[in-house]
Amino acid sequence: MLLNVEARERWGRVWEKLAPYVFISPFFLGFAAFQLFPISFSVYLGFAEWNPYVRQGTGLSFVGLQHFVQLFADARFLNSLKVTGIITVVCTLVGTALAVGLAVLLDKVPEKLSMILRALFFMPSVTSVVVITYIWKQILSEKYGYLNALLENLGLERHNWLGSPSTALWALIVMLIWSGLGWDALIIMSGLRSIPEELYDAAKIDGAGSWEEFWYVTLPLLRPVLLFVVTTGIIYLLGLFAPVQLLTGGGPLHRTETVALYLYHQAFDYQEFGYASAIAVTLTLIMFVASFLNYRFFGGEVEY
């Protein structure tokens, strides 16, 4: 009887320690099965050649760093890296600057008008990427596009905006900035509204004009919000896939082919799963580095 009580107490103590883990285990099991394993397998594949169709054995053979060495001699990969880099840098710099400007303007107009404008600018963020791309194709189409119709009415020449190597990338960038502007402005605006009014009053007393207020008060205090906007933006842009695939398909002459799109072609068109995984690993590393640099640049505490 005494033994039973002791055993029960011991089990109770063990259960007390185990219970939290048991309760959270469904998440971790799901995480392990659907995220950890695929990610780990993908990393491993980056170092392997894989013919998944082979039925005898695994079809896997370890090739070490071969794919990674090959990557940096692959002109198409380097081109996709350059395209992704241009998109990321231009969209981040121009997009964030425009979003800050828009947020400041929206903050200055009367509240009712601001609400209407916010809703309008935010609309692309809740619209399907397919719809957005379709609208921009309608605008930019060479033969039947609104932009070319306008140019023609103004006596100017039509241009193949999406089909010309010199303009396709910029057309894509304009669409990306337009579609992300509302979201970024909304986040930045919430940051603007959290800056205490007294700081502006103090700046005014010190003789600061609108520009000084913006430069010395608003911008430094927006740093945490900008860190969020820039970091999430960069991660999204580095992995950019759907808008490019839908707008230009990566063409012409791969001038709009991003790393993610190239990765997709390698895996699903060329069935080079090992090489595609090496691209995925490289892209992830680039994302880590970019996020880290962001944090170093914009990070740090802000004290009011």
Added chain:
Amino acid sequence: MRRYALLGVLAVAAMLATAVGATTAQEETTITVWGFVWTADWLDSIKDGFEEAHPGVTVEVERFEYDAYQDAIVTALASGEGVPDVATLDPMWAGDLIRSGALVPLENIEEYLNPDDFVAGGWDLCGYQGVQYGVPADMDFNLLFYRRDAYEPAIEEAGLDHFPTNTEEFIQVAQIVTEQQGVPAILLYQSDYYTWYQGFLVPYGGRLFTEDGTGYAFNSPEAVEALQLYSDLVNTYGVGLMWDWDTDGDPMVALKEGDVMAIMHGSWYATELESAAPEMEGLWDVAPMPFGPEDRQYHAATGGACFSIPLAAENQDLAFDFLVYMEQPEVMATYYDIVGGVPSLATAWEYTDLDAVNEYMGVPLGRLVADWSEGVVGMELPSAEMIDALGEAIYLVTAEGVDPQEALDAAVEACPPLQ
């Protein structure tokens, strides 16, 4: 006593369960067949006949949208999970699966099906290096859909008594069409390997691969001539409208607006025209591809759906039986009735009404396709890398004015070595 009775009941139940299980396993075999849109409709319609001939076997047809299908099949075959027993394949991407060893070689298929019963180009479509990897459904080769009201007067003015059957005649007529109508006579797809290969390279006697299949041959003099013509139609003769599907979208808008007078597609395009432009009924006619020298051997290469057995399929024997079943003339004839595609199996033609006049076009389209199929060759199965490289070469020549030989040599260089 009660315990023994209970054990007895359990034992009987277990025996029954085992027996039922065994019966179920024996009787309830399911073979899965994957198809995209139209092929799935047809597969659905023929499965009952197979089930009747194979008691206990159920055919489950899974229907996919075309755009998502290639990813679905590649993912299933690569993962080895949920692999269908029979897969519909498009020759545009079937080549990579064959070369990767993902499909069962149908080495003894000729014991059950006679290749002579098929249109030669259609049967060859599913073969690679002399081995058959599938059986064909229909023939899908490019035809020229042209506006009667624009081309007939031009043909007359050119002094011809027939639709052009070589490059020289076509350019002569197309220039008249363009001049009279004030719009381009023909639409050409930008960066499109398929149009160029089907209707230009093949009539000029060119090939994608060398005869033994171990090297690329699309930088040959014939290929250079074909690519030069593709570019010249737009840039020199001014009779072509270059159209990029990726950025310009569906060209139907140009056809409906009367901004171009002809387009190249398979016979299925008659249905597209009918549904998108019903008001243009009677305005369209159709002809074999008009390019190449006067003594050309083929006017096009044929694609078309084919059916194969993945190497990872569970029920390969039944899948094989299904392939043989679907290639019975009476069964395959229904492909024309349901899908509209003319079967590659020529012995099936007598079981359907190929002579029926397509009301929209005003011609017996099925019969015309059947007749013209004598002049087509089976499409060589391209690789995805090759399609990309050729697309780039076509763009460089047509849009950037690069020399065709230089562009095609670079394309060959960009393709992975063949085994």
